Amino acid sequence: MRARLILEDGTEFIGTAFGATKESYGEVVFNTGLTGYQEVLSDPSYCGQIVTMTYPLIGNYGINRDDFEAVRPYIHGFVVREHCEAPSNWRNTNTLDELLKTYEIPGIAGIDTRMLTRKIRYHGTMKGMITTSEAPLAELVAALNGTTLMTDQVPRVSTKSVFSCPGTGHRVVLVDFGAKHGILRELTKRNCDVVVVPYNVTAEEIRLIQPDGILLSNGPGDPKDVPQAVEMIREILGEYPLFGICLGHQLFALASGADTTKMKFGHRGGNHPVKELPTGRTYITSQNHSYAVKEDSLAGTELEVTHIALNDGTIEGVRHAAKNAFSVQYHPEAAPGPYDSGYLFDQFLAMMETAKEEKTHAKTR
Structure with a gap:
């Protein structure tokens, strides 16, 4: 079946449909990973987006039960150059096409993903739609431009209730803004006693859990769409060691007086x-x-830059000069990607251990 990817500026890509047969809108973005498409599909941070894979062959090793980063995918569409319909891998349990059909996510294959990626790099991300409709292009562009991108992604992907992953080590409150399973894996393999809480948890509710540390997870969308989280972080900052990842990094920066763009x-x-x-x-x-995080917004705050992106110089990590808190923009849990930065979880554990020792010494004085 013929499918069409249409951008808000009127650009049209014609390809072949796979996955669900439906019309879907979202922000069109691209991912440069060579592998790990299952982790990309199931990363809650992609909620509301149509994801383009720049690697040309996708689906060749199928889908397995172990590589999901959430209980279900939240993307609004999947764009590939070549969709492999007959995967081969010893862990394979079903195909990419079957997964997308199960969760009613449309896909389009056979388009020039290089052209699409270059267009996004030059003009920036834009709204798009995947459709199998044969309606005139002008009509579909008008419908697309009449839509607005969602701003409630975090409430959609966050846990609705508190749950725990018991361990005998440090107790960590994981604030779920769309947390990947990889974060839980990194904490539990270090024997942490993890309590996962919703995005709108209050500072007082966290205090009742009596954690040794707080981890602010990744998540989708604009950090300024989650003002209640910024207020919670601002109130509790300094009471417990804190580690922020991705959206959690941005929220930590906002709570510390910086700005994002x-x-x-x-x-x-x-x-x-x-x-x-x-x-x-x-x-x-x-x-x-x-x-x-905007670099010029750090002036007048107590945040210090610890990491920078070498491709464009943007801020990739900060720490608080006076409190036990730090964050990174990237994903130390990887999944997919290199595991080079897993040591940051060890730094977080060391921070909790030091804070615990200081509290013990203070009580014995």
Whole structure:
């Protein structure tokens, strides 16, 4: 069946439909990963977006039960150059086409993804639609431009209730703004006692859990669409060691008095070089974000830059000069992508251990 990808500026790509047969709208973005399409599909940070894979062959190793980063995918569409209909892998349980059909996500294959990616890089991300309709282009563009991009992605993907992943180590409150399973895996393999809470948790509710530390997760959309989280972080900052990832990094910066801005086309993929300023080391990182902390907004705050992106110089990490809190824009849990930055979870554990020892010493004085 013929499918069409239409952009808000009137550009039309004609290809072949796979996945669900439906009309879907979203922000069109691209991911430069060579592999890991299942993790990309199931990353809640893509909620509301139509994702283009720049690697030309997608679906060749199918879908398996182990590589999901959420219980279900939240993307609004999937764009590939070549869709593999007959995958081959020992872990394969079903096909990409079957997965998209199950969750009513449309896909389009056979288009020039290089042209699409270059267009997004030059003009920036834009609204788009995937459709199998044969309606005139002008009619579909008018319908597309009459839509607005969603702003409630975090409430859509966050847990609706508190749950725990028990462990005998440090108790960590994981604030779920759209947390990937990889974050939970990194914490539980370090034996943390993890309590996952919704995005709109209050500072007082966190205090009742008596954590040793707080982890602010990744998530979709604009951090300024989650003002209640900024207020919560501002109120509790300094009471417990805090670690922010991706959206959690942006929310931590906003709570500390800095500002964020939307990027032209964002960072998405597993090949982004980031320099750690204190050590001078460069790490290849996994990233997925549309917003960044504005460097000039750090003046007058107590935040210090710890990491920068080597491709464009944007801020990739900050720490608080006076409180036990730090954050990174990229994904140290990877999934997909390199696992070079897993040491940041160890730094978070060391921070909690030090804070615990200081509290014990204070009580014995």
